[in-house]
Amino acid sequence: MSIASLGEFELIARLTRGLRSQAGVELGVGDDCAILDLGGDLLLLITCDSQVEGVHFTMHTSSPDDIGCKALAINLSDIAAMGGEPRYALVSLILPRQLPLAVLDDIYIGLRREAERYGTAIIGGNIAGAGQGEQLIIDITLLGTIERGHAITRSGAQVGDTLCVTGSPGDSATGLYTLLYPDLPYPQNALEQVRAHHRTPRPRIHEGRILSTLGPSVVTAMLDISDGLSGDLEHLCERSHVGARIDTSRLPLSPSLQAIAACASLDPLSWILHGGEDYELLFTVSPANEQAVIEAVQSSTGTAVTPIGTILPSDEGIKLRYPGGHEEPLRVQSWDHLKSET
Amino acid sequence: MSIASLGEFELIARLTRGLRSQAGVELGVGDDCAILDLGGDLLLLITCDSQVEGVHFTMHTSSPDDIGCKALAINLSDIAAMGGEPRYALVSLILPRQLPLAVLDDIYIGLRREAERYGTAIIGGNIAGAGQGEQLIIDITLLGTIERGHAITRSGAQVGDTLCVTGSPGDSATGLYTLLYPDLPYPQNALEQVRAHHRTPRPRIHEGRILSTLGPSVVTAMLDISDGLSGDLEHLCERSHVGARIDTSRLPLSPSLQAIAACASLDPLSWILHGGEDYELLFTVSPANEQAVIEAVQSSTGTAVTPIGTILPSDEGIKLRYPGGHEEPLRVQSWDHLKSET
Numbered sequence: 001m002s003i004a005s006l007g008e009f010e011l012i013a014r015l016t017r018g019l020r021s022q023a024g025v026e027l028g029v030g031d032d033c034a035i036l037d038l039g040g041d042l043l044l045l046i047t048c049d050s051q052v053e054g055v056h057f058t059m060h061t062s063s064p065d066d067i068g069c070k071a072l073a074i075n076l077s078d079i080a081a082m083g084g085e086p087r088y089a090l091v092s093l094i095l096p097r098q099l100p101l102a103v104l105d106d107i108y109i110g111l112r113r114e115a116e117r118y119g120t121a122i123i124g125g126n127i128a129g130a131g132q133g134e135q136l137i138i139d140i141t142l143l144g145t146i147e148r149g150h151a152i153t154r155s156g157a158q159v160g161d162t163l164c165v166t167g168s169p170g171d172s173a174t175g176l177y178t179l180l181y182p183d184l185p186y187p188q189n190a191l192e193q194v195r196a197h198h199r200t201p202r203p204r205i206h207e208g209r210i211l212s213t214l215g216p217s218v219v220t221a222m223l224d225i226s227d228g229l230s231g232d233l234e235h236l237c238e239r240s241h242v243g244a245r246i247d248t249s250r251l252p253l254s255p256s257l258q259a260i261a262a263c264a265s266l267d268p269l270s271w272i273l274h275g276g277e278d279y280e281l282l283f284t285v286s287p288a289n290e291q292a293v294i295e296a297v298q299s300s301t302g303t304a305v306t307p308i309g310t311i312l313p314s315d316e317g318i319k320l321r322y323p324g325g326h327e328e329p330l331r332v333q334s335w336d337h338l339k340s341e342t
Numbered sequence: 343m344s345i346a347s348l349g350e351f352e353l354i355a356r357l358t359r360g361l362r363s364q365a366g367v368e369l370g371v372g373d374d375c376a377i378l379d380l381g382g383d384l385l386l387l388i389t390c391d392s393q394v395e396g397v398h399f400t401m402h403t404s405s406p407d408d409i410g411c412k413a414l415a416i417n418l419s420d421i422a423a424m425g426g427e428p429r430y431a432l433v434s435l436i437l438p439r440q441l442p443l444a445v446l447d448d449i450y451i452g453l454r455r456e457a458e459r460y461g462t463a464i465i466g467g468n469i470a471g472a473g474q475g476e477q478l479i480i481d482i483t484l485l486g487t488i489e490r491g492h493a494i495t496r497s498g499a500q501v502g503d504t505l506c507v508t509g510s511p512g513d514s515a516t517g518l519y520t521l522l523y524p525d526l527p528y529p530q531n532a533l534e535q536v537r538a539h540h541r542t543p544r545p546r547i548h549e550g551r552i553l554s555t556l557g558p559s560v561v562t563a564m565l566d567i568s569d570g571l572s573g574d575l576e577h578l579c580e581r582s583h584v585g586a587r588i589d590t591s592r593l594p595l596s597p598s599l600q601a602i603a604a605c606a607s608l609d610p611l612s613w614i615l616h617g618g619e620d621y622e623l624l625f626t627v628s629p630a631n632e633q634a635v636i637e638a639v640q641s642s643t644g645t646a647v648t649p650i651g652t653i654l655p656s657d658e659g660i661k662l663r664y665p666g667g668h669e670e671p672l673r674v675q676s677w678d679h680l681k682s683e684t
Contacts, residue, residue, distance in 0.1 A: 003446055004439040008469050015450045022429060022463035034465040036430065038487075039382035046466060048432045048483055054473035087364060088378065090390045092434075092481050097346040104345055108357045121364035123376040124388065126481075127350050131396035133475030139434050139468075141390060141483040145380075 009235075030239065031153050032081035032223055033144070042145040047078035050139035061179045064103045066199040068110030068138070074226065075142035076118055076203035077279040081224035083152045083212020084144035086118050086205060091125035094137035107138070118205055150212045152283070157221035157240035161284040163309040164294065166204050168254035169229050170268070171197035173275020178260060186263050190256035201279040206301045208281060214293060222283035228276045230332045233318060236282065243312035246273075246330065249323045252306040273320075274333040284311055351577075372581065373495050374423035374565055375486070384487040389420035392481035403521045406445045408541040410452030410480070416568065417484035418460055418545035419621040423566035425494045425554020426486035428460050428547060433467035436479035449480070460547055492554045494625070499563035499582035503626035505651040506636065508546050510596035511571050512610070513539035515617020520602060528605050532598035543621040548643045550623060556635060564625035570618045572674045575660060578624065585654035588615075588672065591665045594648040615662075616675040626653055 003011055016029045026043060027035040033045040051057055051071045062070070072089065079086045091111065095104065115122055120142070130136070175198030178184075178191055204224070211219045221240050225232045229246075237244055251272050261268035285293045294305040312319075318330045345353055358371045368385060369377040375387040393399055393413045404412070414431065421428045433453065437446065457464055462484070472478070517540030520526075520533055546566070553561045563582050567574045571588075579586055593614050603610035627635045636647040654661075660672040 001443045028465045040380040050470045101343045123370045128392045133477035135475035139481045
């Protein structure tokens, strides 16, 4: 039996079953970040995520600068997903021996610029040779801080809460599609927008900070959309022991996504529901606070927040409601590194 | 120009030049661990190191259990090298899709056993597919703690200090040699010992803890020997702005190393001076404290500590003194992931 038959999340569950905890561990495996309480004023958030050449990026479809930027951005997004402030990064590189120095320099320029943009210090790392694999891999560990009692986890969603999302999920997958199928007559403006979303996603640090200031009694659960809206909603529901209903008519399809879907004769819902790598925030709020929360984020950051559905009891599962009221179960189709044939 | 022409350490210097620091960073890039002061009673140590299939290990020469164990051990050794207590680990895996599940299970058994042996909790991590590289990579970030004012860095060695080493460096390289050239008539006992040193090095956590209790006024500088005694001594000398002299007659050649060197008709000094992956501690002490320090470590842990030389002014460089008094410059020949042809 090979690992591909299990897939990423079953594998994590299998490997980490029965792990012992230790003093100071407030939250271990299973959320966007682990949380450590080391006795200071702030709690520590810690996460790691890697970008593998040929799996997450190629040198043909992204510039070295963008690759470096995104390698940090996906980790920043995990800190954002708990409402934290990013602070310290360790950068572990696996490098092919024949990598041109100029390419590595440019990767690091993008990485350092992104670090400075979000007030993050690079404090360490490691370099190893890639050997015969000859693949570039950037694996980053990021530490952040969060005020006591303010971290927003995946597990606090309550039945009746409103499900909200920042920005326009699906744009990244749309951008990837245009890179894989470059020959259609896409509208130029739309093309540039969705490709930028794919190549250099903007982690929602500021939005997350506002949500964590309101605290987990208002914003009851949160994660970032890395695997796709449907897959990540499933993660949230599993950890919170709830179900959910998405109203398809409320999904914030960007004009660019819609234009490109029309051009490619594809269903725009497929990208917004199942496309990964958006790094938008998906969160739940009590209905009484819905308007205040949306306005707090939008007025401070200019980022749109859209209520897209409702949290249901777990036995209702996860469903889609179409215009007219027809409902059907949501088929999760998130991307899996191990199962995918990429 | 490719990165191989620069090598690991020049590359790190190039990429991290002019990095901005941030509040809380007590020590950044350039030592075994970074040190963070987050306001609690203890300071935080953090390090990361990876093991790449075909570069650091092969499935032919190590068991999956040993591979998992060693992947954590090399990180534990970095915590030991500052005198810290290991606490929390994040495990990032890059996995070939066709990896048998049983192999991964065994890797994790070794990793978890090593974590429990040293009181370390696995609190997070990541799994990504290896894509076409088809190489297994284990990249671990390890956090530890250290009492304020007790971390021992690479930079405190003083002229006149005694240079000491734990255990028997060179055994790991000797073990690797016997795996690469398995057909010589090696003595069986010696063979098992040096191969065990190579496959499952023991991080010197307990020894490091005793040394940090004595504090940096007694134990002035320390690192672990991962790249080889000569290469790591060069790192210590660079960071402390000193030179050093090693007395070859005092080098603690293990009987196993000597027996295998004799069998292979090779110079045993080459393995003890330049062989990597020993994970012994190399440290400096003021001469007045030399005997007390050696006895403190030996009596508590049973690990031999050997004084092997003296710290000199930096303009004297790093030299070897042979029996009879002849001296010559030490030619550093440490292993470089990027320059090596492995």
